[in-house]
Amino acid sequence: MTVTYIGVRHHSPACSRLVAATIEAIRPAHVLIEGPADLNHRLDELLLGHRLPIAVYTYYRDDERVHGSWTPFCDYSPEWVALTVGRSVGAEVRFIDLPAWHPAFADRRNRYADADHRYRAVTERLCREFAVDNVDTLWDHLVEAVPDDELAERLTTYFDLVRGETVAGEDDRAREEYMASWVRAAGGPVVVVTGGFHTPAIRALAVGKGPWPEVPQPPADAVGGSYLVPYSHKRLDAFTGYQSGMPSPEYYQRLWEDGVGGAADAMVEEVVVRLRKRRQLVSTADLIAARTLTSGLARLRGHEFPSRTDVLDGLVSALVHDDLPQPPPWSTRGTLAPGTHPAIVEMVAAFSGERLGRLHAATPLPPLVADVTAELERLGLDGEGPVTLDLTAELARSRTLHRLRVLGVPGFERRSGPSSGADPVLDEQWQLTPDDGRLPALIEAAGHGATLASCAASMLRSQIPQAGIADLATLLFDGALCGIDMEVTAALADGIATAGELDALGHVLATVLGLWRHDRIFGTAGSPAFEPLIAAAVDRSLWIMEGVRGGPAPAEPARLRAVVATRDALRHAGSVLDISRSTALDVVARIAANADAPPDLRGAACGFGWSLDAEVDAVGALAGVSGPRIVGDWLAGLFAVARDRVLSDDRVIAVLDDVVSGMSEEDFLIALPALRQGFSFFPPAERETVARMVVDLGGGSARSLLRAEVDPLVVARGMALEATVDRVLAEQGLL
Template sequence: MTAPPAGPVAPADVTYLGVRHHSPACARLVAATIEALRPAYVLVEGPADVNDRLDELLLGHRLPVAVFTSYRDGTRAHASWSPFCDYSPEWVALTAGRRLGAQVRFIDLPAWHPAFADRTNRYADAERRYAEVVDRLCRVFAVDNVDTLWDHLFEIQPDDGLAERLATYFDLVRDGSAAGDDDCAREAYMARWVDAAAAHAGGRPVVVVSGGFHRPALIRLAGTGDGRWPDVPRPPDGARGGSYLVPYSFRRLDSFDGYQSGMPSPDYYQRLWEHGAARAADDLTASVVARLRHRRQRVSTADLVAARTMAAGLARVRGHRPPARADVLDGLVSALVDEALEVPLPWTSRGRLPAGTHPVVVEMVAALSGDRVGELHPDTPLPPLVDDVTDTLERHGLAAAGDVRLDLTGADDLTRSRILHRLRVLGVPGFRRDAGPTPGVDAVLVERWSVEVRDDRLSALIEVGGYGATLRDAAAARLAERGTNAAGNVDRLASVLFDAALCGIADLSGDVLDEVARSVGAVRELAPLGRVLAVALGLWRHDRLFGVARTGVLGAVISAAAVRAVWLAEGIRGGPAPAEPARLAAVAALRDAVVHAGPVLELDRAAVLAVAGRLAADRDVPPDLRGAMFGLTWALGGGADPVAAVHAVGGTSTLGDWLAGLFALAREEILTADPAPDPDGGSGRTDLLGVLDGLVTAMPEREFLVALPGLRQAFAFFPPREREGVAGRLLARRGLGGSGRALLRTAVDPALFARARELDADVEAVLARAGLLLQETP
C-alpha cells in the first residue's frame, strides 16, 4: 500500500455523482461536472484490475465495446461483461478525466470476484432490488415502468437542477431498499479508493462516478479508510481466466433483447446523446417508417403525419416537451396498427419481446435498437487463441463463407472436421453442421457444413480465449468443464464423450469414459441410458473414424449399460399411452449392442431374449414397449410370429403405438421377411404389411381416426424411400398402377380427408333419421 502524504493537507472536496448506466442525461452531467471542477482524480465504478490497462481501453475504439472477464477454478466458472457506449457515464468520466489531466481509476472489485457470482453484467441496474420503490414512483407519476419514468424525470427535462434531482431520486430508492452482502463488500472496497484519492489529491477536487444505488452508501462510508490505496484482489492459485476487450453491439445492450442494464432502444438514446431529445424524436419516427417500408410494409405520408400528430398530442397531455420515446412509439402504433393487439406493448414493461407481439411493433423495436457493432482499435491486444484460430482457418481453407463437404475417410478432411467441431464446441458463431455422424452404430462418412463470416466471430473468440491458447487446448478445456459439470448425468456425459471424439481429443475421452462407467449403475430411466449406450457402441465400432480405441473401459460401459437397460425395461409398467421415441431408441441401442458387440463382450443373448419375450406378452407393459420387445425378439432371431402378434395386440387404439415399437426395432426384418402362406389356403401369399392393410381397411371411420396418429408415428420410422416402397406394395395389392411416391404426396392431409368422410357419414345419418335423405330415382 502507498501511504498518504505526510504533514497537514487540506481535505479534498469529493463530489459524488450517482448515475444510471447508459443514460445520456447522466453522461452530460458527468462531463459538465468534470469540466467545471478540473479534479485531481476521477474515480469510476469499474473493475480495478483493469487500471493498469486503461491506455488499452482508451485507444480509440468504435463503441460499443466491453471488458470481458472469464474465470474458472475447481468449483466455479464465471463470465461477465462491463460494456460501454458513447453515452455511458462511466465512459464519459474516463475520457473527460483523461482529457483534462486527471488521474482516472476504476475502483470496484474485479468482475471475477465472488461479489459478482450471480451477475453476468457489472452494470446490471439495481432496479430489480428496489422494484417496490420504483413501482410506487410509477404510480405517483402515472407511467408504465422504470424506463418511461426515467425519461419523464430526467432524459427529456432541462439539465438545470439535474444533479439535485438525481440525488433525491437515488436517496429515495436506496432508503427503501436493502443492500445485499455483495453490495456491501463492493461499497466498502470503493470507499477505500475514495478515501485514498482524497488523501492524495493535495486539496484538489475528487469526482466519484458510481451507480446511483451506491452513492448514498459511499457518502456514508467516507472517512472510514486509512488513506492508503487498496490492493487489487488477485485470483486464487490454480484459477484460470483473464480480461480482454471485446466488440459489443447495440443489440446486446438492448433490454428488449434481454440485457438487464441501462436503457432500452440504444440507437434512440445514441441520437438523443448526439442531437438532443427533439431531434431524437423526429429521427425515431423516420427510422421506424424507413424500416417498415424496407420490409414492404405500406406506410403512407398520411400515416406519417398522423403518427407525428398523435405523438405531439400525447406529449402535451403527459407534460413532455419535446416528445419522449414512449410518446413517439405510442403515436406510431395508433397510426400504423389497425387491429387489436394480443399482448401489451413491449415498452410498457421490461425484458424480451413477448410471444405474439404484432409484427409492426417488432419492427419498431428493432429500428430503435439499431444495428451498430463496435470495433476494436488495431493495436488492441488479443488472446493467443484469436491468432491461432485465424491461422488455422486460413491454412485449411475454412476462412471464407460457403458450403463445405468433408469425406471423413480422408486424413485432410478429417482434420478439417475436427477443426470445425472444436469451433462448434466453443460456441463460435458462423459454423453450422448440416449433416454428419450422430450417436449410433451406423457410420456416416460424410459431413456437410455451412460456414458464414460473422461480425461477432471476433467477440466470441476473445470470450473463449480464456480456455486455452490454441484451438485444441481451448476445446479440450471446454469439454473438460462440461464433463465436470455433468458428473453423474450419463445423458450429458454421453454428449461430452461424443463431442470429444468428433473433436479428435482422445485423451479427454478416457476421463469421461471413467465417469460414465461410474455413473451407469445409478441410472434410473431407460431413455438416457439408451443414449449413452448408443454413443459408447458407436465409438466402440468405429474407432478408426474417431480415433478412439476399443478400450476395456469402453467395453465395460457397453456391457454395464446393456445389463442395466434390460433391468430397467423389466420394471416399466403402464396402460395405453403414446409411444415414447427416446425409450424405443434405448431398446434399439440394446439390440445393436447384442448384435455388434455381444460376441466380443460376451453379452448374454439368451437372457435378453428371455426378458424380451416376457415383456412382449405382458399386457401390463405399455404398447410401444411391448411392440419394441417383440421386434427385439424378431431382430435377434428368437423365432417370432409377427402376424400372430399383430392380431394379439388388443384394440385398434393401441395398434399404432405397438407398431411404433415394432418398426423401431425390426424395420429391416419387416421389409425383407419371406411372406407366409395365405391363411385361407389359397395359392396367393401374404405378409405382415398385408395383414396390417387388412386390419386398417376394416376399421370403421371413428376407430381409424383414433388409430391414425399412432399409425402415422409408427410409419415415420421408415425412411422416405422405404415408405415409397410400402406404398407401392399397397397399390399392387389392389391391382392399381401408379407411383408409390405420388401416393405419399397427396395434396390433402389424410387425417383431414378421414374427418371429412366421417362428417359426411354423420350428416347422412342425421338426415336419414329425420326422413330427409333423398333417394336416387331409378
C-alpha cells in the same frame, strides 16, 4: 478536500451529460469511476480510439469456480464519459471498484447489472405514484426528458430514496467499502461517478483520509485475465436479455446525439423504414398518424418532447390494427415473449439498433485469436462459402471446424455429417460465413486456453460436472469429432447406474456403442473403456423397460430408439455384456405380453425378439392387437425395431391390411395419425417396398400410392365429416 458525488444509472444519456458538465466545470484533480481497478494500468489501451460499444471481458478459473463477465461501454455510458472527459481536462482518472473476477461478482455476468430487485418496493411505489408501467418508463419521465439544470437534484433525491429503504448485501458492502477507500485516498477536488444505488453508502463511508488501496490479485493457482472485445447494441438491450442499464440502445444513442426531440423523430422514421423493408404497408397517412399520436401522448403525459414509450405507444396505435395477444414488451421488462406481434418485433429491433463496436488495430488480443487465424489459413478454411470434407482424408480440417463450433464461434455452420458413431456418413458439409461476432467470440473463448485445441478441450471438459447422462454422451461424441479425449467414462458410469429415464439412457447407449463398433476414423473403435458402459447401460435399460406402464398414447420415438440401441448391443456386443441373450429375450417377451405396458413399447419388445431370430409370432401378435387407439402405436414400436423383418415377411402387411379394412371410417380416422407415424420409420425406398406389398394384395401402382396429391389425413377427415353430416341429416329426417 472537495468531493462531488454523481450517482448514475448505467448507460443513461442524461447522467452522461451531467457527468461531462460537472467535470468540465470543476476540472478536478481526480475522477474516480465505478469500474475494475485492475484495469487502471491499461487505460491507454481502453482509450486507443475504438468504435463503441466495446466491453472489457474478464475470465477467471480456479478449482472452485469458473467465471466470465463483461464491463460494457457505449458512447453514452456515464463511466465512459467520465473517463474521456476526465482525461481531457487533465484529471487523474482511475477505476475504483473491485476486479470483475472478485468473489463479490461471483453471481454476475455483467458488472453493471443493477439488479433492480434490490429496490423493487421503492420503484414500484414510485411507478404507482407517477402512473407508469415500470422503472424504465419512470426513469425516462423523471430524468431523461427533463432540463439539464434539474438533473443533479433529481438524481440525488431519487437515489437517496431508493437506497434509503434498502439493505445492501454482503457483496455490495464489500464493493462500497473498497470504492470509499479510493475516495479517502484522493487529494484535491474529486469527482466520484458510481452507480446511484451505491452513491449514498460511499458518501457515508468516505470519511477521513487514507492510503491508496491495494488492487486485489487473483490466487496463485487461478487462471484469469481481461481483454477488450467488440460489443453491440443488441447485446446491450434489455429486450435481448441484458441485465442492466437502459433498453432500446439505438434510441438512447440518438437521444445522446440529437436530444429528446431529435431521437423521437429519428426513431419514427427508422421504424417505418424497417416495416417497409419487410413489405409491410405503411402509408404517408400512417406516418402522419404516428407522429400526431406520439405528440399527443407526450403532451398528455406532461412531456415537452416525446419520450421513448410515447414514441412506441404512438407507433403501435397508428400502425398495429390487430388485437394484441399480450401487453407491449416495453410495459414490462425482459426478453420478447413468444407470439409477439411482428410489427412490434420490428419496432423493438429498430429501437435496439444494428450498431457494432470495433477495436482499434493496436488493441492487444489473446493468443487464441492468432492461433485460430493461422490454423484457418493453413487449412484453407479462411474463406467463405460451402465446404465439403471427406472424413477419411480431411480429418484435421473437420476437427478444426468442430472445435470452433463447440466454442460457439459464429460463421462455421455444419449442414450435414455423421450424427453418431453408428452413422455410415463419411463426409461433412459446412457453410463458412463472415461474421462480425467471430472476433468477440474468440476473445471471450480465450479464457479456456491459448490454442484452439486446448481451448476446445477446456470448454468441453468444463461442462462435465453439471452435465446429465444424455449431455455427457453428447460431450463424448463432440470430443470424438474434435479429436479430444473427453475422460467422461467415470461420470457416464455413475450416471448410467442411477438413470431413471429410458430416453436419456438410450442416447448414451447408442452413442457409446456406435463409437465402440464403428469409429476407426475417430480412433474409438473397440475401446476397452467403453465396454463396461455398454454392459451397464443394457442391464439398466432392460430393467427400466420392464417397469414402464401406460395406456394408449402417442408413440415416443426417443423411447423406441433406446429399445433399438439395446437390441443392437445384444446383436453386436454380446461378448462384453453381463446379461445373456436368453435372459434379455425373456425380459422383452414379458414386456410384449404385458397389457399394462404402453402399446409402442409392447410392439418394440415384439420386434426386439423377432429381429434377434427368437421364436416370436409377430404376425399373430399384430392380429391380436385390437382398437384403433392402439394399433398404430404398436406398429410404430414394431417398425422401429424390426423394419428389416417386416420387409422380408409380407404377412405383417397382409394382416395389417385386414385390420384396417375392417375399421369403420371413424375408427380409421382415429388410427390414422399413429399409423402414419409408424410408417415414418421406413425411409422412402422401403416405403415403396411396403406399397408394392399392398399392391400385390389389392392391385394398382405402388408409386401412385406414394404420390397422393392430397394428404391422407385430410381425406380421412373429409370422409368422417361426410359420415357425420349423413347421420345428422338422417336423424332430422332429411335423407
